[in-house]
Amino acid sequence: MSAPTLAPPAQQPPTEPRSETRRERRRRERLEERDATIPVELYGLKRGTVSVLTACCVLFALFILAPVAWVIINSTKTQANIFQSFGFWFASPFEFFHTFANLFRDVDGDGTYSNWFLNTVLYSVVGGVGATVLAALGGYGFARFEFRGAKLLFGIVIAGLLVPITLVAVPLYLAYAKVHLINSIWGMILPSMVTPVGMYLMRTYVELSIPRELTDAARIDGASELRIFFRIALPLMVPGLMTVLLLSVAGTWNNYILPLIIFSNNTLFPVTVGMSLWSQHAGNSGDNNLYPLIVTGGLVTIIPMIALFALLQRYWRGGLLLGSVAN
Amino acid sequence: MSAISLEKLTKVFSTGVRALDGLDLEVNDGEFVVLVGPSGCGKTTALRMVAGLETITEGTVRFGDRVVNDVSPRQRDVAMVFQNYALYPHLSVAENIGFALTNKKIPKAERDQRVRSAAATLGLSGLLNRKPAHLSGGQRQRVAMGRAIVREPSVFLMDEPLSNLDAKLRVQMRSEVLRIHNAIGAATLYVTHDQVEAMTMGDRVAVLYGGVLQQYATPRELYECPANLFVASFIGSPEMNLYEASVADGELVLGSQRLALGGTETVVASYRGRKVIAGVRPEDLELDTAGQAETAGRAGQATLATDVLIVEPLGSETHVFFAIDAPAVGASTLAAAAGETEAGMLAGPAHNGVARCDPRSAVHPGQRVTFRVRPERLHFFDPDTNAAIR
Numbered sequence: 001m002s003a004p005t006l007a008p009p010a011q012q013p014p015t016e017p018r019s020e021t022r023r024e025r026r027r028r029e030r031l032e033e034r035d036a037t038i039p040v041e042l043y044g045l046k047r048g049t050v051s052v053l054t055a056c057c058v059l060f061a062l063f064i065l066a067p068v069a070w071v072i073i074n075s076t077k078t079q080a081n082i083f084q085s086f087g088f089w090f091a092s093p094f095e096f097f098h099t100f101a102n103l104f105r106d107v108d109g110d111g112t113y114s115n116w117f118l119n120t121v122l123y124s125v126v127g128g129v130g131a132t133v134l135a136a137l138g139g140y141g142f143a144r145f146e147f148r149g150a151k152l153l154f155g156i157v158i159a160g161l162l163v164p165i166t167l168v169a170v171p172l173y174l175a176y177a178k179v180h181l182i183n184s185i186w187g188m189i190l191p192s193m194v195t196p197v198g199m200y201l202m203r204t205y206v207e208l209s210i211p212r213e214l215t216d217a218a219r220i221d222g223a224s225e226l227r228i229f230f231r232i233a234l235p236l237m238v239p240g241l242m243t244v245l246l247l248s249v250a251g252t253w254n255n256y257i258l259p260l261i262i263f264s265n266n267t268l269f270p271v272t273v274g275m276s277l278w279s280q281h282a283g284n285s286g287d288n289n290l291y292p293l294i295v296t297g298g299l300v301t302i303i304p305m306i307a308l309f310a311l312l313q314r315y316w317r318g319g320l321l322l323g324s325v326a327n
Numbered sequence: 328m329s330a331i332s333l334e335k336l337t338k339v340f341s342t343g344v345r346a347l348d349g350l351d352l353e354v355n356d357g358e359f360v361v362l363v364g365p366s367g368c369g370k371t372t373a374l375r376m377v378a379g380l381e382t383i384t385e386g387t388v389r390f391g392d393r394v395v396n397d398v399s400p401r402q403r404d405v406a407m408v409f410q411n412y413a414l415y416p417h418l419s420v421a422e423n424i425g426f427a428l429t430n431k432k433i434p435k436a437e438r439d440q441r442v443r444s445a446a447a448t449l450g451l452s453g454l455l456n457r458k459p460a461h462l463s464g465g466q467r468q469r470v471a472m473g474r475a476i477v478r479e480p481s482v483f484l485m486d487e488p489l490s491n492l493d494a495k496l497r498v499q500m501r502s503e504v505l506r507i508h509n510a511i512g513a514a515t516l517y518v519t520h521d522q523v524e525a526m527t528m529g530d531r532v533a534v535l536y537g538g539v540l541q542q543y544a545t546p547r548e549l550y551e552c553p554a555n556l557f558v559a560s561f562i563g564s565p566e567m568n569l570y571e572a573s574v575a576d577g578e579l580v581l582g583s584q585r586l587a588l589g590g591t592e593t594v595v596a597s598y599r600g601r602k603v604i605a606g607v608r609p610e611d612l613e614l615d616t617a618g619q620a621e622t623a624g625r626a627g628q629a630t631l632a633t634d635v636l637i638v639e640p641l642g643s644e645t646h647v648f649f650a651i652d653a654p655a656v657g658a659s660t661l662a663a664a665a666g667e668t669e670a671g672m673l674a675g676p677a678h679n680g681v682a683r684c685d686p687r688s689a690v691h692p693g694q695r696v697t698f699r700v701r702p703e704r705l706h707f708f709d710p711d712t713n714a715a716i717r
Contacts, residue, residue, distance in 0.1 A: 213411055222404075323460035
């Protein structure tokens with residue numbers, strides 16, 4: 001193996017950037033990236049150390065990814081094959097499309113996967129968007145305005161970070177019963193709109209990424225506080241907002257405890273609770289062919305989250321402030 | 328009537344820091360007033376209080392005869408240019424300039440017309456659709472100006488608007504800013520730490536130090552009759568040469584040398600036999616090239632003999648650094664007294680004076696020279712109060 005060397009200074013990109021095809025651009029970017037890579041020796045690390053650390057990372061990745069692989073593989077199997085064939089390889093017949101189609105039919109009158117899936121989408125979208133809006137407003141407020149009790153209030157928000165929902169399950173249930181939020185979609189959505197993490201993130205984000213001069217300038221320019229927020233601050237908060245949106249949508253999407261406590265009506269279940277209901281049924285009587293549906297249903301459930309992550313990724317970019325303030 | 332008047336304006340921060348202490352200042356209609364002072368002197372705080380971005384601890388801010396202490400910035404109708412421009416990065420140049428007009432709900436047609444004319448004034452016409460990220464530093468500065476002038480404000484505030492430009496552009500923009508000021512004629516309060524900017528731009532200049540107004544006068548008056556030691560050493564570059572001296576027998580005793588005071592003696596008459604601080608501007612030290620000391624003495628001029636240490640030819644003039652045996656008092660001494668000297672200033676240079684000489688004078692380090700001084704060009708300050716003796 002030849003020892004890596006320091007890269008020569010990066011070449012100027014070929015003159016006419018317009019004439020560059022996509023393929024050429026990718027090639028150039030790859031080469032530039034290689035030039036920018038600093039060999040491990042320059043970090044003061046030994047090759048051996050790096051190899052060991054890499055091996056550890058690979059093992060850890062396998063540990064995390066193995067269940068996902070298992071779900072993908074077994075979503076193609078019949079119930080019999082799920083239990084009898086080797087877990088990490090395919091077996092015929094290839095049943096994925098069959099199971100996938102079945103998934104969206106009413107299985108045993110308990111309500112259907114499609115029903116639960118739409119519930120999950122509803123709770124997550126309304127809860128997640130609401131959480132993001134509230135976190136943005138609250139975080140901006142804490143970051144930009146001085147008011148009496150701000151410290152105390154923010155302390156309470158932070159304290160909210162530390163309270164697990166399992167701890168408040170019983171009081172929450174009792175309180176919900178009093179205000180008729182048991183078996184109501186609002187019982188699910190309202191708590192999902194409260195995100196101490198989101199508010200904390202937004203406050204920090206505003207403090208670090210929106211220069212005070214910018215809001216001062218808008219104030220001098222005669223903008224109302226609301227207009228400053230929506231027209232000036234919000235566009236610059238987009239990367240932070242996307243983080244909060246993803247966290248809160250995923251949080252609601254995966255929420256199990258809250259809907260378990262507040263819903264007794266099957267038609268209101270989100271996927272998480274519905275699938276566990278299926279699990280119970282499957283466990284009680286082994287011959288109702290529910291296992292392929294559970295495995296495939298699980299797979300289908302994570303796809304929107306992956307898609308959302310891929311979609312929002314392009315908003316995580318720096319340079320939003322470029323040209324705004326000179327330093 | 329003055330466009331802006333500040334009365335006993337005071338700012339005490341909650342940390343107890345007294346940033347501004349009883350500032351009285353009047354800015355007349357159409358006047359260009361510069362607030363100048365070293366960093367931390369309270370000039371930006373004063374400006375932000377006028378803008379309404381900072382609460383007022385004590386005192387009043389008036390626009391015309393209207394007290395605006397409790398008026399929000401959006402209702403004060405002031406325009407402000409920020410030190411770091413603070414452009415809205417996601418808006419185009421046109422939207423940046425027109426933002427204030429949109430807030431005032433001015434119809435689109437009029438808004439466009441005003442934005443275009445402001446852009447034309449500033450030479451930004453071709454850039455209206457660009458985002459700030461795609462502008463040069465100078466262009467961004469112009470957009471910041473444009474955002475202010477488009478409003479046709481009655482009060483114009485600028486917080487070190489040129490300090491982020493490179494030296495050449497800064498000089499260019501100085502006259503540009505003045506041209507715009509003359510065109511719109513609004514009362515302007517301009518903050519800078521650069522005394523050259525203050526001298527070249529201000530109709531009147533207010534020198535602040537430690538939150539206290541030191542002197543408020545025309546640039547000429549500041550230069551020729553500084554009210555105190557701080558103004559004397561702050562205004563002018565190179566700095567005024569200041570020494571501890573004493574007055575005796577119609578002469579100024581400067582270390583081992585004696586300078587005949589002539590008619591100027593009456594100014595310091597009451598200081599006879601006491602210490603004073605004597606100052607002389609570098610250009611008031613005339614290099615005596617051909618041994619005219621005798622004739623100088625007869626013409627009522629004092630002379631100062633010294634050894635040249637360093638010669639700095641600047642092309643248009645030459646700075647000659649020298650040392651005399653009188654203890655120097657300078658800005659750095661003042662700063663040291665205020666506890667803000669910068670890391671002891673390395674090992675202090677051995678010279679304690681500078682003269683501004685003709686570039687053609689053949690002076691070289693090590694040479695013994697004589698400077699002629701006209702006594703009426705000497706400045707005197709009380710060593711206890713630092714106030715000028717007149």
